[in-house]
Amino acid sequence: MQQQPYEPLGAQAADGSPRILVVDDDPTVAEVVAGYLDRAGYVVDRAGDGPTALTRATAHRPDLVVLDLMLPGMDGLEVCRRIRGHGPVPVIMLTARGDEDDRILGLEVGADDYVTKPFSPRELVLRVESVLRRSRPADTGHRLGAAGLTVDPAARRATKNGTELALTLREFDLLSFFLRHPGRAYGREDLMREVWGWDFGDLSTVTVHVRRLRGKVEDDPARPRLIQTVWGVGYRFDPAGEED
Incomplete structure (x- = not known):
């Protein structure tokens, strides 16, 4: 059966407050x-397992999902995939593990951020605010374009040779940054600060998002020509597409 798209973002809360879906099987953590x-001004829905999360997300499209990786019956990765199958929704993944592979898996399926348990609830609220702020259409901003790629910041729409690209929030921001700064090499620390707005964090976040973005904008992601690796530095967007 064909999946039905979600209703537009922000359509659920009568007062205009963003709706957050919290998915965690630990009732204490969820509470x-x-x-x-809630105290930060958000409308909050809760779910304790994957199927319930999908039901809640379908009934009322969330503006953002806080999603535990380890859930009974259906893990957070599958929940993320299915929610994203209806349309773009920002996701912050929670994981009780410190294992890097788990974090990278979350990013690979399109999570916009992750927080490792135990975490500070105040820090999580700040992460939510950061992700939501970047997910809103920009009030100003010119269309960007190079090498067959175009980005409309106001509409948060990106295309390649006229075909719309299905980009996550961070992928869109990363592509926009590259288009604004062609020909200049940036380290992963620079990209984390400029694109994510963080002065610290796991740099594998940047690596995974660059790899995902290459998979969507490069003709041959295994031999990238547009987003090139500058060894010992980081990455450079080269509109001319000359292979190193």
């Missing part, structure tokens, strides 16, 4: 997170 988000 604490929901309480902090």
Whole structure:
């Protein structure tokens, strides 16, 4: 059966407050997170497992999902995939593990951010605010374009040779940054600061998003010509597309 798209973002809360869906099978964690988000002014829905999360997300499209990786019956990765199958929704992944592979898996399926348990609820609220701020259409901003790629910041729409690209929030921001700064090499620390707005964090986040973006904008992601690796530095967007 064909999946039905979600209703437009922000259509659920009568007062215009963003709606956050918190998905965690630990009721204590869910209650604490929901309480902090509620006090921060968000409308909060809760779900304790994957199927319930999908039902809630379909009934009322969330503006953002806080999603535990380890869930009974259906893990957070599958929930993320299915929610994203209806349309773009920002996701912050929670994981009780410190294993890097788990974090990278979350990013690979399109999570916009992740927080490792135990975490500070206040930090999580700040992460939510950061992701939502970047997900809103820009009030100003000129269309960007190079090498067959175009980005419309106001509409948050990107195309390649006229075909729309299905980009996550961070992929869109990363592509926009590259288009604004062609020909200049940036380290992963620079990209984390400029694109994510963080002065610290796991640099593998940048690596994974560059790889995902290459998979969508490069003709041959295994031999990238547009987003090139500058060894010992980081990455450079080269509109001429000359292979190193």
